[in-house]
Amino acid sequence: MDAAESIAAGTALPQLPPVLLAAQDRLFATRSAIHAFAYRPTDLYPPELHERIGEWLNVDGFEWAHGVYMAMRNADAEASRRLEEAVSSRRLFGFGRRAPAQRASTQPVTDDTPLGRLRTALREIQPDTSLDPLPAAPWLDDLIPEWEILRARPHVAQFHIHPVDTHAVRAVVEARRLFSQDQFDCEAPAVARELGRPDELLLAALLHDIGKGHPGDHSVAGAVIAERVASRAGLPPDEEARLVTAVREHLLLPNVATRRNIADREVIEDTARRAGDANTLRLLYLLAIADACASGPNVWSQWKAQLMRSLYVRVMAVLAADAPDAAMPRPEAIVETLAERFPADVVEAHLAGLDADYLISVPPETIGDHIALIAEAAGGTAVRHDRLGEIDRLTIVTSDKTGIIQSVTGALVGHNASVLGGEAHTRADGTAIQVWHVSDALGVGIDDRRWGRILAAVPAAIEGTFDIEERLAEVRQSYPARPLANVPTIVNVNNTASQEFTVLEIFTADRRGLLYGITKALHEQRIDIHLAKVDTIGPEVVDAFYIRRADGRRIEEPDAVERLERLLVEVIDGLAP
Incomplete structure (x- = not known):
């Protein structure tokens, strides 16, 4: 009964x-x-x-x-x-509920091997038919016994909203979409057609996090497991090599795009070396998009899509035996695109004063918006708020001087606005261009009235007439501290990633005033920021700064490196959440 x-x-x-x-x-x-x-x-x-x-x-x-x-x-x-x-047994008692979706394949299985069954499942599987998206089965145990470690396993990284196995299956579903759907103009369907191997992409998506739950770097551990799976499945050597590389390097493109100067020839050539060949690069590109889309809200955005697409094009030029500069946006093409908005000499002068990273990472129409905003500023400061997809974007142009990032981020945090990501560039004539993607720290959305106050506060902060410290004290007193994610603060001073600059990488939990605190500390140490890349994913932050001393020297002496790392850890961990 x-x-x-x-x-x-x-x-x-x-x-x-x-x-x-x-x-x-x-x-x-x-x-x-x-x-x-x-x-x-x-x-x-x-x-x-x-x-x-x-x-x-x-x-x-x-x-x-x-x-x-x-x-x-x-x-x-x-x-x-x-x-x-x-x-x-026809006992629904009048509730009218439909039977749940079948978890097994509804199509005849023409290949009854474990690999054949897996490929059939990956073509049809949906993560929403069951809380266990890939139930245990003898064929799965034979092919991927390591899957059991992933089953219902929580992610350590808190921006993930699903357990590891569910995330992997969702990545498979996102990978399938890439063959027909393009989001943020990243040209995924075209790349997928060039790859021409849907089963390879789906298997890589399923296994990209297979190393989680094992000691050490999950990408390295996962590559070892992927090699075992390929051996059990009897994959051809070239397919096995691509799968192993895809699992080991699945974070390569997003990490380089958001943390490195993608105009740097050495960065491009190193990325090409790690990818190995054109088809593996295509696989890595599509896998990175699927992984981001399956992770959680705002992990994949138009800004990241633009950066990663630009990186992909430059790396592909190297692998196609062209020079990386062959994939650089041509100034004359940008001039032509903006011909109806500006005279050619205005666009040419603007582009000539900026480094290659700006040309690569900023679309032509947005470059035109920057030129218009610089004209509006007329040597002073101008700010503009618009939206990039579902994310608020704040653009600032002003005369360059030390501490601008500190001033802007201080004004933002003083109005409960959090920086999700962005970049800062400086033109040769001393015009600073900053673009920040912003969210509401209170979680309710920034209304027009608060945006009005922000747009007034940013120029005042740059001019020094907005008391950032006083405003921060008011915010901390008026709004309760937020729970701090269990993410250790790691500061890495890197002098091998760039020949001209020291690259400062910071990994930590997001907290109120983080970017302001970091840039203030650098300003007080007389350290200039040439390029800043900020990436906030859920409660975690990865900031990268290309820095030099005010006299143009890098921070290379071991004792100076140690002091800077220790100082920033103390500053960050001393910030209230």
Whole structure:
């Protein structure tokens, strides 16, 4: 007798099986802990709460989260099983629910090998038909026994909103879309047609995070596992080599695009060397897009798409035996594009004063917007707010001087605006051009009134008439501190990534006033910022700065490097969340 029959008969409900009793206990305990932190009824279990809930329950937060995901899956599987039984025996009791989607393939399996079954599954699988997107099966155990480590495994990186296995399957679905859908003009369908190997891309998408849960760098561990999978599957040597490289280097293009000067010939040639050949580069490009789209909101954006597309084109030129400069945007083409807006000599003079990274990373129409804003500034400061897709964009042009980034970011944080990403460039005549992608730190959206205050505060901050420290104190007093993600602060001073500049990389948890605190510390140390790249993904931040001392020297002495790294760690960890 099931629960419905018991209710109809007025008898006691049947005892739940042990696996569901355990799931019920864990889910109730988790819900109580969530309510204790939220001070209101809610059933959301975001990754940033995993550790705090573990502390509240006096358990390991990571292992507890894994158990929560498994509990939900066990309950989902049992509910689906009983619903299927009810449908098959025509006992739906008038609720009109449809039978759940079949998890097995609905198409005949023409290749009954484990690889054939996997390829069939990858062509059809959908992550929303079950909480367990790739259920255990003998053929899966034979081909990828390492998959069990990923099953319901929480991500350590908190910008991921799904467990590792679900993220991998969602990456497969996103990879399938790339053959027909283009987002942010990254020309993915054209690249996919050139690759011409959909099964290769789908397998790489499934395995790109297979190294998670193993010691060391997950990309390196994953490459070893991918080689084993390729051997078990009997892949041809060239396909195996591409798969292994794709797993090992799946973060190569997004990391280089958002942290390096992609106009630097050495950067391009090193990226080409690591990719190896044109088809592997195509695979890496498509995989990086699918990975980002499957990770969470705002991980893939128009700004990142532009950077990565520009990087891809330059690296492909190297692999096609052309010089990387062959893929550089031609100034005359930009002049032609903007011919209806500006005289040729105005555009040519603007481009001549900027480095190649600007030409690569900024689309022609946006270059035209910068020229117009510089004319509006007339030697002073001009600011403009618009939207890039779903993200607010703030553009500033002003006369270059030390501390501009500090002033701008201080004005932003003083109005509860967070920097998601952006770049800063300086023209040869001393005109600074900064573009910042901004979100609301309060999570409600920045309305027109607050944007009006921001647009007034930024020029005032640059001129020194807006008291940033006083405003920050007011913000910290008026708004409660946010939970700080469990992300250690790592500062790396790199003198091998560029011959002209020291590259400063900072990995840390996002917190109020982070970019302002970093740039203020650099300004106080008389360190100039030539190029800044900022990337905020959920609660995590990766900032990269191309820097030199005010006298033009790099920071190379071991003691100076150590002092700078130590100083920035102290500054960052001393900031209130």
